[in-house]
Amino acid sequence: MTTRFPVTNDDLARKILTVAQLNQAVGQILEASFPLVWVTGEISNFTQAASGHWYFTLKDRQAAVRAVMFRSRSQALGFSPRAGDKVDIHARVGLYEPRGDFQLQVEAMRPAGQGNLYEAFVRLKEKLAAQGLFDAQRKRVPPALPRAVGVVTSLQAAALRDVLTALRRRAPHVPVVIYPAPVQGAEAAPRLVQAIEAANARREVDTLLLVRGGGSMEDLWSFNDEALAYAILDSAIPVICGVGHETDFTIADFVADLRAPTPTAAAELAALPRADWLARLARLDQALARAQARRLERAAQRLDRACAQLVSPAQRLAQRRERLAGLTHRLGSAMQRPLARQQGRLALLRTRLLHRGPDPRRAQEQLARAQAAMSRAARRSLGQRALALASLQARLRALDPGQTLARGYAIARDEQGAIVRQAGTLAAGQALHLEFAQGSAQVQVRRTQAGGGR
Structure with a gap:
């Protein structure tokens, strides 16, 4: 039976296509025209690529078709087919466009004649997974x-x-x-x-x-x-x-x-394998023997060093007596030498003390000179302070308002007690209070004259 796919697109029919465009159009027609289909046949030319994808030919007595099963599908299959196996495949019909090869893209596979068992196996496998x-x-x-x-x-x-x-x-x-x-x-x-x-x-x-x-x-x-x-x-x-x-x-x-x-x-x-364990035990035994030998050798060396350090009690006592005699001599010498050094130092200090002892007469002269100098300094300081005090007193007297009043001046205050400094602020008949150096008076303004005249 031959299936024909009429071309309905007139533009596509009149257009000059490249080979790639033609293969792409044919692939689209195949994919659109065929749903997923079950196909049965015998596997031949089976190849498993390094990527994990399977490539093979599915054939029967009259025809053959290329097929591919990608790694994501083959890993979940549960068995590996071999050349000569009869299988049922669930596949998409398509075209490998780079070569224009018609091929099947396999989604699932089962041994031929075992469809029900295989489907039960897949369902249980998916459930348990x-x-x-x-x-x-x-x-x-x-x-x-x-x-x-x-x-x-x-x-x-x-x-x-x-x-x-x-x-x-x-x-x-x-x-x-x-x-x-x-x-x-x-x-x-x-x-x-x-x-x-x-x-x-x-x-x-x-x-x-x-x-x-x-x-x-x-x-x-x-x-x-x-x-x-x-x-x-x-x-x-x-x-x-x-x-x-x-x-x-x-x-x-x-x-x-x-x-x-x-x-x-x-x-x-x-x-x-038992032989592997025996060989490993032999290696461990050899390693243990070598380690034990090394420990014994180190222990023997330590024993030799310890024996070299051992001496008899009599020899040790003689060494201690000799050392004690040496220490006693050194102790006596050590006590005499510091005593002699201290005696020499004491004599030197006595000599220095005699030369550096105090001179009362010279000290009394120095004290008298210091007292005289201090008295002169005190008199000078008191004179300078008396002059300064007189100057300050004169300045204070010059600033005293009473001195100004004593020269004939008076202080005029209005009824509120404020000092009057300008005649222009007064009015005829206004009462004023005058303060003098001695006493005060109440007066009344008869007339005022503005300006700087008296």
Whole structure:
């Protein structure tokens, strides 16, 4: 069936387009004409780029189409497809414009023929991821030196033989406890939950391996059980999950504390090789021996130095007597030398005292001269102060109003007691009070004359 897309834009039909414009127009038509579609086919030419994007060809017996699945989509897929796998893809139809290649942009992928199971797997995975069961922060690191390792799997499973062989080869000293449970069928998931709970109740192992060999999605479906996921989450013992092959992913892988690509790899992650620990112990033993030897050598050197400092009691007493005699001699000399020095100094001080003793006669002469000088200075000072006092008294008398009145002047005051200084301020008949050097009088103004005349 061929689908045609008629060109309705006449301007576009008449316009000369570049190759890029043509490819862009075709890509827009494809994207607008096709919604998301499910396509089934076989994968070939599968390539995983360094960027994480997947490039492959989806084909059937009659045709093939290029496809790309970007990293953001492939990381959430849960499995890695291989060439020859038959898958169903949910994709957008588009055009890779730089080369003009028709291609599908894959949004989701599932193995062909397992659509319902895969959709159930995706829904459960999204639900548990939203609840935080896959968060890396809650996951624990299994102990490097477990006392014992527990294995949850079927007694008839080939995965059990692989695990026991790997542990016997790598860590034969570690005991293994098997918690049997079927790994396929309707009763497998509840029995696996019971086995994990029994291991936690018995508390006899430090690490728990949940393992199974490869198979189809239906074969591994027991490990996509929600109850099993919560049992792994609630386990107090760290759980290492090794289910299927490297490309197989189950819900148990995402919830477990550590995911191994195969059961054998899970056993290798559970315990480090015995040879590695023996080699490490040998290195530690050698380091301890070297450290102990160095300590003994240092102690021997300290002992030698201490022995060199030891002397016999008689020798020590002789040394002390000799030292005491030397100190006694030094003490006697030390006492005599200061005494002689003090006696010489005393004689010198006596001589200096005789030369520097007081002379009473000279002191009396100096005192008499000082008294005479002080008397002369006092007389001069008193004379100068008497002259100054007379000058001040004369100036004070000159300023005395009584002296002015004694020369014939009088002070005129009006009825309010204010001094009259100008005749022009008086009126005929006004009463005045006159003060003289001796006494006062009440007068009355008969007439006034303005001006400077008397």
